[in-house]
Amino acid sequence: MAVQLNHTIVAAHDKWASAQFLTEILGLTPPRSAGVFVAVQLDNDVTLDFAEPGADHIRCQHLAFLVSEDDFDAAFARIRERELMYWADPRQRFPGEINTHDGGRGVYFLDPNGHALELITRPYGSGESA
Structure with a gap:
């Protein structure tokens, strides 16, 4: 059997707010309750399970999403409609800018719990340098 990532847990003071934010920005199916978690299903069969932390402090996690050019356009439009800061x-x-690494496009922004979210249209190392 090949090794595949199935799910990962993302700590959030408000797990529904973070899960809903992500699904809205990325245009995904709304999150669902999964026991103590709020699950966001990604298109590659990986689930992000949002959960309340055991402590007050949440360590910032970085989540990068590989998206198509069309999905980037749609998500970036939602980021701008919400007047979110992006880098x-x-x-x-480099606030208010996107990058063009590997001949694609990329942008960073924060979720309601301060997690660093990244959208890229080309995997790192797959093309031209910016």
Whole structure:
């Protein structure tokens, strides 16, 4: 059997808010209750299980999503409609910009719990340098 990522847990003070935010930005099926988790199903059979943390502090997680050019356009339009801050880089040095790494496009933004979300249209190392 090939090894595949099945799910990962994402800590969130408000698991429904974070899960709903992600599905709305990415145009995914609405989240569903899954026991103590709120599950977001991705198209590659990976589930993000949002859960309330055992402590007050949540460590920022970085979640990167490979999307098509059309899906990038749609998600980026939603980011701009909501007037969310976005950056071309993970260190937030280039606000209001996107990147063109590997001949594609990429953008970083934050979810309601401060997790760093990234959208890319080309996998890293797959093409031209920006």
